[in-house]
Amino acid sequence: MGRRLFVTLFLLPASLLYSVFVIVPFVQAVQFSGYRWRGLSMKKKFVGFENYDKLLHDSVFWQSLCHNLLILTVCGALIVFSSVAVAHAMRPGGTVAKVLKSVYLFPQVVSLVAVAVLWQFVLNPQGLLNSLLKGAGIANPPSWLGDSRFALAAVALVFAWYVMGFYTMLFAAGIQSVPAETFEAAELDGSAGLNRFWRVTWPLLWPIKRVAVVYLVVNVTNIFALVALMTRGGPDRASEVMLTYLYEQAFTNSQFGYATAIGMANLVVIMLMALGIMMYFRKDPTGAAR
Amino acid sequence: MKKLGIGVFLSVFIGVVVLPFGWVLWSSLKTGEKILGAPWELPSDPQWQNFANAWQKAGIGTSFINSLLVTLASLIILVPISAMAAYVFAKYPFKGSKLIQSVFMGQMMVPHFLVIVPLFFLLRDFHMLDSLWGLTVVYVAYSLSFTIFVLGGFFHALPNELMEAALLDGCTHSSTFWKVMLPLAKPGLLVVAIFVGIGLWNEYSLALVIVPSPEKKTLPLGIANLTMTQQYQSDWGALFAGLVIVMAPVLIVYWLFRDKIHEAMLAGAVKG
Numbered sequence: 001m002g003r004r005l006f007v008t009l010f011l012l013p014a015s016l017l018y019s020v021f022v023i024v025p026f027v028q029a030v031q032f033s034g035y036r037w038r039g040l041s042m043k044k045k046f047v048g049f050e051n052y053d054k055l056l057h058d059s060v061f062w063q064s065l066c067h068n069l070l071i072l073t074v075c076g077a078l079i080v081f082s083s084v085a086v087a088h089a090m091r092p093g094g095t096v097a098k099v100l101k102s103v104y105l106f107p108q109v110v111s112l113v114a115v116a117v118l119w120q121f122v123l124n125p126q127g128l129l130n131s132l133l134k135g136a137g138i139a140n141p142p143s144w145l146g147d148s149r150f151a152l153a154a155v156a157l158v159f160a161w162y163v164m165g166f167y168t169m170l171f172a173a174g175i176q177s178v179p180a181e182t183f184e185a186a187e188l189d190g191s192a193g194l195n196r197f198w199r200v201t202w203p204l205l206w207p208i209k210r211v212a213v214v215y216l217v218v219n220v221t222n223i224f225a226l227v228a229l230m231t232r233g234g235p236d237r238a239s240e241v242m243l244t245y246l247y248e249q250a251f252t253n254s255q256f257g258y259a260t261a262i263g264m265a266n267l268v269v270i271m272l273m274a275l276g277i278m279m280y281f282r283k284d285p286t287g288a289a290r
Numbered sequence: 291m292k293k294l295g296i297g298v299f300l301s302v303f304i305g306v307v308v309l310p311f312g313w314v315l316w317s318s319l320k321t322g323e324k325i326l327g328a329p330w331e332l333p334s335d336p337q338w339q340n341f342a343n344a345w346q347k348a349g350i351g352t353s354f355i356n357s358l359l360v361t362l363a364s365l366i367i368l369v370p371i372s373a374m375a376a377y378v379f380a381k382y383p384f385k386g387s388k389l390i391q392s393v394f395m396g397q398m399m400v401p402h403f404l405v406i407v408p409l410f411f412l413l414r415d416f417h418m419l420d421s422l423w424g425l426t427v428v429y430v431a432y433s434l435s436f437t438i439f440v441l442g443g444f445f446h447a448l449p450n451e452l453m454e455a456a457l458l459d460g461c462t463h464s465s466t467f468w469k470v471m472l473p474l475a476k477p478g479l480l481v482v483a484i485f486v487g488i489g490l491w492n493e494y495s496l497a498l499v500i501v502p503s504p505e506k507k508t509l510p511l512g513i514a515n516l517t518m519t520q521q522y523q524s525d526w527g528a529l530f531a532g533l534v535i536v537m538a539p540v541l542i543v544y545w546l547f548r549d550k551i552h553e554a555m556l557a558g559a560v561k562g
C-alpha cells in the first residue's frame with residue numbers, strides 16, 4: 001500500500017464523521033439563523049437579518065446575556081480568588097493538602113445532573129441548608145431557588161462548587177512550577193507572606209491565569225444543564241442564561257431560526273471575549289519568553 | 291500556629307467538597323419523608339429497597355444499561371479512528387495536513403448548543419433521532435477533536451526510529467501502526483478513553499435533544515426525569531439511590547486512575 005493511500009484511508013473514518021455531524025450542522029447553523037422557520041420543512045422562509053434584528057430588541061436575550069456576564073465577573077473572580085488561595089495553602093504539602101488533592105475533583109467528575117439534583121435538595125425550602133438556618137434561630141429562611149432575589153446567586157455558587165477543583169488544580173500546578181530558588185531569593189530580599197505572594201508568585205502565574213480565564217469564559221457561556229435543571233431560568237426569568245433561552249425558543253416554542261441566531265450570538269460573545277483576553281495577556285509582564 | 295491555621299482552612303474545603311456526597315449516600319438509605327423531614331438525621335433503619343425501587347420501578351436499571359452501551363460503543367469506535375488520524379497527523383505530514391488538523395480542532399471552540407438545532411434535523415432526516423446509535427455516532431463525532439489532540443501528543447513523543455526500523459523490516463505502513471506504534475501508545479489510549487468515557491457517561495444536553503423516549507434514556511436523563519415524576523409520588527428514597535447509582539461508577543474509576551486523570555487534564559489545559 002502506497003503512502004498516499006495509507007494516509008487517505010487512515011484519515012477517512014474520522015473525516016467522514018466529522019464532516020457530516022460537525023461541519024455540516026455548523027454551516028447549516030449559519031444558514032438557519034437567516035430563516036423564519038418553525039420546523040416544518042415546507043414553511044422555511046428566508047428573512048435575512050430579521051432574527052438578528054429581533055435579537056437586538058429582545059429584552060429577555062439581553063437579560064440572559066447579562067446573567068452570563070454577571071456569573072463570569074462576580075462568580076469568576078470568586079472562583080479565581082479562592083482557588084488561588086487554596087492552591088497557595090496547599091504548597092507546603094502535608095496530609096491535609098494530600099487529602100484535599102485526592103478529593104477536589106469529585107464534583108467535576110460526577111454528572112452535572114446529579115450535582116443539580118443534589119443542590120436542589122440542599123437549597124429546598126425544607127432542605128439541608130434551611131433546616132440548619134432554622135436550627136440557628138432564623139424563623140423564615142428564603143426559599144433560595146424559588147426566590148427571584150437569590151436564584152441566580154444560588155445557581156452561580158453551585159457552579160463555583162462544581163468547577164472549583166479544576167481551577168485549584170490548575171493554580172496548584174502553576175505554583176508548583178515556580179522554582180524553589182525564586183522563593184528563597186524572595187525570602188532573602190525580606191519579602192514574605194502575602195507580600196511575597198503579590199510580588200513574586202502572582203505575576204509568575206501569568207500563563208496559568210490566561211488559561212484559567214479562557215476556560216472560565218467558555219464554561220460560563222456554556223452553562224445550561226445546571227440552570228435548566230435547578231430553576232429552568234426562573235422564577236420569572238431571574239436566572240435565565242443564554243443557552244436555556246435558546247433551548248426554550250427551539251424546543252418549546254419551535255422558533256428554530258431564532259434559536260440558531262441566539263446560538264450564533266453566543267459564539268460571537270465567546271470569540272470577542274477570547275480575543276479580548278488574548279490582547280490583555282499578550283505580553284508577559286515578567287518578561288519571560290514562553 | 292500558622293500550620294494549624296492552614297490545616298483548618300484546607301479542612302473546611304475538604305468538608306465543602308465531601309459533605310454533599312456523604313449526605314447523598316446516607317440519604318439514599320432513608321425513607322422518602324425523612325430525607326426532607328429530617329435531613330441531618332443519620333439513617334437508623336437502612337432502606338436497602340430504595341436501590342431496588344430505583345433500579346426496577348423507576349427504570350434506572352434500563353437507563354444504566356443504555357448509558358453503559360452508549361459509552362462503551364462510543365469508545366470502541368472513537369479510540370481507533372482517532373488514533374489513526376492522530377498518527378497520520380503526527381508521523382505523515384503532507385501538504386495541507388496542518389490545515390486539516392486545525393479544522394479538526396475547531397470543534398473544541400464551538401459550543402454544542404450552536405449546532406443543536408441543525409443536528410436535530412440532520413438526525414431526523416437520517417432516521418437516527420431517538421436511537422442509541424444516533425446518540426453514539428454524535429458522541430463519537432463530538433469527541434474526535436479532543437481525542438485526536440491528546441493522542442497526537444502521545445504519537446509525537448514516540449521516536450521516529452522505531453517506525454523507520456519496522457518499515458525497513460518489511461512492515462507495511464498500516465501494520466507498523468497496528469503492531470508497533472499503537473501498542474506503544476497504550477498508556478495514552480487508556481487515559482483518553484477514561485477521560486472521554488467519564489464525560490460521555492455524564493453527558494446531558496445532547497442526549498436531552500437526541501433521545502426523547504423513556505426506554506432509551508441514558509442515566510443523566512433518567513435521573514432528571516425521576517426528579518420530575520417522583521414529585522407526585524414523593525419517593526425521594528429512590529431518587530437518592532439513583533443519584534448514588536449515577537455517581538458511584540465515575541467516582542470509583544476516578545479514584546483508581548486519579549493521578550493519570552490529573553496529568554491528562556493539566557496537559558490538555560495548559561498546552562491547549
